[in-house]
Amino acid sequence: MSMSKKVVLAYSGGLDTTVILHWLKENYDYEVIAVCVDVGQGKELDGMEEKALKNGASKLYIEDAKEEFMKDYVFPMLKAGAVYESKYYLGTSIARPLIAKKFVEIALKEGAEAICHGCTGKGNDQVRFELAIKALAPQLKIIAPWRIWDIKSREDEIEYLEKRGLEVPMTREESYSRDRNMWHLSHEGLDLEDPSKEPNYIKLLKLGVSPEQAPDEPTYIELEFEKGIPVKLNGETLSPVDLMFKLNEIGGKNGIGLSDILENRVVGMKSRGVYETPGGVILYAAHEELEHMCLDHQTYAYKQQVALKYAELIYSGEWFTPLREALAAFVDATQETVTGKVRLKLYKGNIIPAGTTSPYSLYNESIASFTTGDLYSHKDAEGFINLYGLPSKVRAMMKQRNQ
């Protein structure tokens, strides 16, 4: 009996991965281990095993990674305040390294020699998956059919299956290219490819509504954080997963978290996407309020720079790198006192701060208010300005000397 070699296939049960499954069987001498990682994409997982086996997989793993996703990926990103190019909350990017990690774990367990994914050759995700795999198990081969085969479109895929008399998993009409997990939902393609056009939000949105469709009455919420991590919503302790789903619901209902962005991909091109991150944007906003209260200026300002780099690393698939890990150590050190309660008013797309408190607040009303307190002497300001302004004065004198 010959032992065939194994490949781990990123499997969703959709058209792409069904075609790939057959193509793999046809072109390689591999046993195919299908893997589906649940990061809260909310798809129907029932019947998936049957489908995978029917299409030639020898096995299907369904990995529930939702808790790990929140704790080890989303929360570090939230603490960092990472946003890519001012507007993208990194929903797809942050899930990729975890999904890749699960593929690797199963590949190692199964003794597979390769991992196969269905990302196209134009996108960011191939980079994210493959960098993670290289970082975790450099010996594994990577198979990326879209960079190999001649199939070029959805139509080609359907034809591929039909030619072989195979069932085509979905026959619905052409749609946006979407990626969903518990942090976000992205939309790309079709009319969005023309950035001179306004997106048709009514048609597009899935996680929530547009501001116009949101209720006329505001919703107030209170979030409580411990060391930069949300632990309670409206006074109730919730698991990270529950808190996230709950916040998505509240945010989505209030038209929160839409982003329409022409972004720069890792692979060198601009592309346009519309993102829904209803709960995520609320978490960022609440966290930001608390940082304003609990961080001193220097820490806050340096952290803003770190956030830019952190976002870049997440976006580019460089999660499992020494730099990302070192930046995370920096961020964690800043979060020691980011603890407290933030009240927010959500209203038709707006997140309006409605009061923040923290035992670690660095705001001191007696210093800040107009009347002089013990801690602050108005007269000190003169000395401060004289020294702070000394370089300007010396330079001005130099200029006068040279006139």
Next chain:
Amino acid sequence: MSMSKKVVLAYSGGLDTTVILHWLKENYDYEVIAVCVDVGQGKELDGMEEKALKNGASKLYIEDAKEEFMKDYVFPMLKAGAVYESKYYLGTSIARPLIAKKFVEIALKEGAEAICHGCTGKGNDQVRFELAIKALAPQLKIIAPWRIWDIKSREDEIEYLEKRGLEVPMTREESYSRDRNMWHLSHEGLDLEDPSKEPNYIKLLKLGVSPEQAPDEPTYIELEFEKGIPVKLNGETLSPVDLMFKLNEIGGKNGIGLSDILENRVVGMKSRGVYETPGGVILYAAHEELEHMCLDHQTYAYKQQVALKYAELIYSGEWFTPLREALAAFVDATQETVTGKVRLKLYKGNIIPAGTTSPYSLYNESIASFTTGDLYSHKDAEGFINLYGLPSKVRAMMKQRNQ
């Protein structure tokens, strides 16, 4: 005939500067030249000269600096995309160096030996005024009564005038401390000094309304930029000043541009302010859309860092410094192609992009879309990822070697 020495006084006609005028006359042997710089604060200027002379000034200059404010201060800041601590659009900060410059110009013209300002010893503005003065005319003396005298409150001021039988300019009740110019309006003090409290926007706002009070129908606008500077609104060429006032009106009506922030002052304390920047926030948003289209990633990403420093310098009063000027040269170089049209939908506090076009667009639909174009070969991605991921792979191998 003895020639008395002169002082230039920053004069607004309000309580503070009226008291200062008298205090100066009482305590110094100065001829007082009152100066009021118009940066669009929208105050009544009629009758001001009479008031100044009546209170002892020998002269009143009213300087219309609105055009200069927009062109030489606001636009460079806009091109830089400078925002302080994520939320403050630098409305007060950006006007200070220009106002100081006007004081200096008049002081030099008049042969004055000092400049006197009414800033308190706790705020940022004393720093901004004095750094600018030091940079422009280091020989001038600076008099800051609030750091010298024993007056400690509004009540003390009123008493000061009443004791001398002088008219008290305003007798209205205690109010927020406000600063207004054509870019913004700020509110501080009273109940805002408690950051656990939600601001009462209805009572507070002057330039616009809160999102809830805004119309139920959205307003669409189109802004056209040339090299990073707005030149047309809805197809109509407008002067910077007219464009700004018009945008403030539109933005204010739609509940745009509110910011509630616990910020870190230059002088080392946190303080809480509420800001209205209705037109400014629209300009920033439109400019941002265009930069997404016309800047490559590297330039965009580096400029984000520069914006942080630029904001810091504006906030801290370091406008007339070599670093600020060098950063402005950087920014200007990036704006060569930031030209095009941005359509925005304004709706109850939201600014929603509604289509952007530019002759310098770096977006290339044929590259970005799923189907392979000539310019892009999917197969190139493999080589890219292999080299891009090589450090990760080498590192992983090193780790395996050390296990």
Next chain:
Amino acid sequence: MSMSKKVVLAYSGGLDTTVILHWLKENYDYEVIAVCVDVGQGKELDGMEEKALKNGASKLYIEDAKEEFMKDYVFPMLKAGAVYESKYYLGTSIARPLIAKKFVEIALKEGAEAICHGCTGKGNDQVRFELAIKALAPQLKIIAPWRIWDIKSREDEIEYLEKRGLEVPMTREESYSRDRNMWHLSHEGLDLEDPSKEPNYIKLLKLGVSPEQAPDEPTYIELEFEKGIPVKLNGETLSPVDLMFKLNEIGGKNGIGLSDILENRVVGMKSRGVYETPGGVILYAAHEELEHMCLDHQTYAYKQQVALKYAELIYSGEWFTPLREALAAFVDATQETVTGKVRLKLYKGNIIPAGTTSPYSLYNESIASFTTGDLYSHKDAEGFINLYGLPSKVRAMMKQRNQ
């Protein structure tokens, strides 16, 4: 019996602190606790207690902080690679927070209400001491006689003592202002105040010689590091303190570690100093070699930026701040694999790398060498360049379109 209040005095037994001791007794109702912190300044400590008591102190603490200095201050700085303005190895700066910490510890133990130091009002050290004190025990008063009294010079000090019939501790002629500890020795003042003049190194140097006076034969050394910290010299395990003294001797003999710099002080002025850091510069060089071998480019490059900020914080006295601590967490994370051996050739001021090895080396000869290895396909480079260069190509096409 009345309990008098106490002050802790930074005491060295020299002219300055002797005058201050008497001045304190004369002007305040304080019991004076003299404290001398040993950070390897190499001064005679015998007889110091007698001297302190004779001059009116009630007690003298001599704190041996050499080990703590190396472990908790010098090593974190070394790991960070912090250098101020390209040339200053922060010798005085890095000792100040530790010395202040010792003062605070004794002040708290003794129940003192104030700390008194002998720094002038023009220097950096007042800032460093006082920021550390504020961060550790904000309730303590700080007394800085040089900012209070009328004494303005060395001559005034001698006169002060003579008038009172007190012994003047040293009568030697005017000399450079020097600060010494086990990391460095600084020289300021006299002819050094003219930056157009070359320093007279022969007259100046104390820790070592100039390159010209160094031996004609090179000295080879080997340093071994563990996680960024030097643990062995020439194969011998040494305590941090012993290693430092040994390296100073070797470096000093070979003319290593001289720095002549016109630096910018925290208090806004430029000042010129000459520094000897013979052992320190060797440690930096060796550490740098190892980082070239063990860090990937991204980490190395980001760490270069962090080093600039880290140096700034040390220089400005911001050691006990959240930002410095968070940067230290970043640095520590990068040092996990900075382990290995570095051979250096020391020759008349030169430090010449002479071979580095590490179990964590990321250098891979088979990849690097001209001949293709398995890990690297020359053909991958084409894909890499095509995507890496895509933004340039798209931009060039945009420019051609607009010609």
Next chain:
Amino acid sequence: MSMSKKVVLAYSGGLDTTVILHWLKENYDYEVIAVCVDVGQGKELDGMEEKALKNGASKLYIEDAKEEFMKDYVFPMLKAGAVYESKYYLGTSIARPLIAKKFVEIALKEGAEAICHGCTGKGNDQVRFELAIKALAPQLKIIAPWRIWDIKSREDEIEYLEKRGLEVPMTREESYSRDRNMWHLSHEGLDLEDPSKEPNYIKLLKLGVSPEQAPDEPTYIELEFEKGIPVKLNGETLSPVDLMFKLNEIGGKNGIGLSDILENRVVGMKSRGVYETPGGVILYAAHEELEHMCLDHQTYAYKQQVALKYAELIYSGEWFTPLREALAAFVDATQETVTGKVRLKLYKGNIIPAGTTSPYSLYNESIASFTTGDLYSHKDAEGFINLYGLPSKVRAMMKQRNQ
């Protein structure tokens, strides 16, 4: 008569480009235009044309680009202070974009459709050439034989020529891989590929000697800069080219400018090189001295960060990019006052500052010296420290509150 298409070939007359010339003729239907760009590599150019034509080129261009190299490439880099990974003075990197620009100019003039270069698939230079070509003439094809053919070594090349009965240009033994221009000379390969080994400098060096071989007497020089650019050496006005050659001679003789570095290539691997930059390192050192005198701290500190990015861009071949150009605008703005004279003492590898003067000096002896001057009041320092240290104090109080 058929018009054959043309290719521009980067030609040096050496083994590599001779083989490529023949390979091109054999494999493509191209007329080959050979181009040699003179950036001061100091090779014999006599007889080159004959050689090129004999080997099948239809034409040879020899472009003297030395002046342009200094003015438009080296000087901007010098003003920026760009150094890659602390030790590499970018000698090869800075010449590549200019050489590529010359290729493009000739290709456009000749109507060629492709450019062919002899860089390997492992190095940085392919990236630098191709990015420059893409940026300047995106329509041109690029042919990189080393990524295409089966030739893998020097031996294969010789065999290729011998098989065809062609003359082998050089028969000398295997040597280091070297790149030379008027700014530097690099050495790679052979024993240098083992980073645990000390380089054999005596065997290796070409532009100068090692410190040990340098004269026992120091050489003093004086360099004069205008706006960051060197204009005089020892009082004599020299053209950029003459000044560079002169400085290389002086520096080389004194053992200046050696660098042994394990660097990270753009293509993801580490590689070890030894560099000689004798004149260049002197220019950097002199320029640095002047910047210490003429720049304020903030500008200096920010410029240090810019220098890191600038070096990265040069190293990675991103010269003709908007970001590099914008950074150059920043740098130029900082250089307005970098004018003055720097005296240096060169001694056996050491560059020792020996006095700097500038009309724009920001050093003010009366402020810096111990005795109080008018411009500086010691008492101001207290106020300065109180406000500067306020965040530390407030934070300490918060911590005490939470104990």
